[in-house]
Amino acid sequence: MSEFSARLTLPFLQAAQAQKHVTLNEALERLDMLVQLSVMGFDAITPPIAVEEGQIWALAPAPTGDWAGEGGKLAMRSGTGWLFVTPRQGWLASFGTELRIHDGTGWASAAIGPLQNLQGVGIGASHDANTPLAVAGPGSLFTHTGAGHQVKINKSSVADTASMLFQTDWSGRAEIGTTGNDALSFKVSADGALWHEGLVLDNATGMAAAPNGLSVQGQNVVHLGNMVGIVSQSAGQPNGAVLEQGETAQGSYLRLADGTQLCQVVLNAGNPTALGAGSFANPYRTAPQSWAFPMAFASPPLVIGHASTPSADENDRRMLFCSNTISATTAEGLHAARMSSTAGTADCILSVLAIGRWI
Secondary structure, rough: OOOOOOOOOOOOOOOOOOOHHHHHHHHHHHHHHHHHOEOOOOEEEEOOOOOOOOOOOEEEEOOOHHHHOOOOOEEEOOOOEEEOOOOOOOOEEEEOOEEEEOOOOOEEOOOOOOOOOOOOEOOOOOOOOOOEEEOEEEEOOOOOOOOOOOOOOOOOOOOOOOEEEEEEEEEEEEEEEEEEOOEEEEEEEEOOOOEEEEEOOOOOOEEEEEOOOOOOOOEEOHHHHHHHOOOOOOEEEOOOOOOEEEEOOOEEEEEOOOOOOEEEHHHHHHHOOOOOOOOOOOOOEEEEEEEEEOOOOOOOEEEEEEEEEOOOOOOHHOOOEOOEEOOOEOOOOEEEOOOOOOOOOEEEEEEEEEEEOOO
């Protein structure tokens, strides 16, 4: 039978052995040293000057002084001397909060197990199937190891999502990423249900688009999307397109975002001598025309016009444009007065412009 145990090299009591207490105490001393092994330091070289009973050091390969020749062993202060034990592979030793394991040649940092293909990791929080990595704390840091650093978010296909979602009380409020396509999108939400795209960067051209409009210092930016459209105002401030134009059976119109409106029409007033006697007091004139504006004004506008005729006769072209009552919706009594006493038969054309405000 061996005189020592296989793992801790504890001395056995022998049959008919004298002074068995010596052997027993030696075994107990080794047990006290090796059970819950805690050292004062790893790779120690020089014995300390001040030392207490029971303190242990894990020695370097070539220590000095009282440790000379005991490289790689455990050294425990015992009485006025040292007890040396050769560690075996698999033994654990702690130094403060550091834990090391003996690999057969030296003390190595204890591996905490393989970190590949884990089901999840929770740091200050609990992970789940949808969030395999959960971190709770005031911040997270990703830094370089000597050069640059990239954080990568990869998706399987174009139709999938790769994004960063910002939440308030677990309800989405903003999202940045590629959502359903490969364009970079910036979205916001007030309730986590209805989302608005504020900015989209086309991945093919790099061109930026603002689907819901763009403002600078609270004012809408003029762009192709709002240059021409429906003009509008709120509290006296434009909030629609810059220009609005259109045409009806009553003529064409142009509205400006500042409230200005222009309406135009061309009327055939007919024979310039339909009325009158050709005198100064009763000149020849066309029949009066009524014009309903294609878009109503906020108040009666300024109405100006020009009377013309295709006749080659100079006398036929001597005409004045005249009007009667002007309201916010209609111009009455539009006609041309002939400045000649000679008769004319060519139709008179009235080109009329109304200028005012739509708001």
